[in-house]
Amino acid sequence: MNEPLLVLDNVTKNYGAIEALKGISFSIGKGEVVALLGDNGAGKSTLVKIIAGGLEPTSGRMLFEGKDFLARSPAEAKAAGIETVYQDLSLCTNVDVVANFFMGREITRKVFGIPVLDERAMEAVVGKALASAGTRIPSLRTNVEHLSGGQRQAIELNRFVHWGGKLVLLDEPFAALGVEQTRRGLDMIRQVANQGIGVVIITHIMQQAFQVADRIVVIRQGVVAGDVARNKTSPDAVINMITGETLAGAGPTG
């Protein structure tokens, strides 16, 4: 692994008396795809929210590009170059595809000093981005509420590919996708990683993790139960780590 992009050092999160994360430490390199696995309630989503600025950790520290990092809001994380695709889709169904694609980053031009939305420029960018990803949506001006689940998820995925940044967090991004779209989504992840962007993907599907990840990190009951390179492990070994049949931190097996 080359130079680490994000380092987590003993990150914890308590909800009152409940310890959701008991001390998570691992790192992500540039251009590396890390699959984050773990049973329901293991703390994966909590961890992603902490990195993405949706939650603040109780203790521990993070280094992003070698510097101390703590995002107090999603806006701060975005500014630092961290893009997130959440499990429950983050789309505003009451506006059209273009507005969703540019949410919070609209292209504007000044008219008498007032920023005015440049719809034509935005539509052109979205059209190009969707076309290059092979996503077909009848009209970019349709409100998202009229699109199918797969089309919605495709918009989210294309959005992160387009904005890129330095680190991408994907929380179960393929939950609503069909076989073909999932394959394309996995290709997109590889493509993004090849540009030197770090990718963290949470998934429940072992096959996907082995298809796309360079490294597999397993979280169990709020601690890292395993951190292994993909080519040094097997699905069975990982399942054992998830369910706890192997000792925590046992490392490479199989």
Added chain:
Amino acid sequence: MNPRTRRALEFVLDNLVWFMLLFVLVVFSIFVPNYFQLGIFANIIEASSVLGVMSIGLALVIIAGHMDLSVESVAALSAMAVGILFCSSGIGLGVQLYPEWLMVPVSLLLALAVGGLIGAFNGYLVVKVKMSAFIITLASYIWVRGLVLVISGGRSAQDLAPAIRWFGIQRLVGLPLTAWIAVGCFVVFSLIMAKTPFGRHLVMIGGNETATFRAGIRVNRNLIIAFVLAGSIAGLAGWLLAIRTSGATANLGVGLLFNAFAAVVIGGVSLKGGVGTLPGVYAGVLLLSAINTAINLMGLPANFTQVIHGLLVLAAVLLDAFKQTIRQRLA
């Protein structure tokens, strides 16, 4: 369905209120004697200026997914503040400024500031303290009206300074300047909502607040601005109301809130947030005003108005549901 009919159908759906307004005007013009006159149409616009301005602020907050029940009382308080300072009889203090025109910006700023302050108060409690907008603004609706009663002692102020009244008397192309101010507000705020990032963000916040927060939009800041705007706009409505009545009474504007709600809903704004446009709201306001005028002309007792407004709101909600089904079929 070919693209052209589809686009035509979408256009009709998007502007349904305007077609309703047109339909109502045509029907009244045919069946109500003396309805079809320029003077009547001018009167419809003129009579709706206060309600129209107030509806803009209410619509902004509702589109952003919240609620402001206090607009009516805020308008009354602003009107009373202007009335007490610049009226010369009743409880008016008859403050004079020289040159006289100076009273116009001063009274206007006063009205906007009073409204803005209450809006900021509402917004702070709703956004930062995370209390329900319905409850907070209901409380404001009550205490602000109470404040109007307290500062006026239940009495009224009359004879507003002529320099300010001028806006209600001076006409431009058949309409008093106050009506033009209302029309101007609709144009300006329609543009803000449709063409600027701020307006776009408000609509998206109303649609999915979590998503906009995650996207890095400063949700709290935008919402507080929306509440301050709603308050200030209500203040402007109060200023117009004071001009219209040449003063202020303790119960000025009572009942306007429900008309504003009716206009906003008829105009196609969803109370769930995220849906609706200001031109639609203006059509809703004009529709109510057109119906009121018809009732007056036909010599029906004014008590009928409320029944008709209520039924109209009901019809608007049903129509909205119907529109949704059609749209789903279009997509």
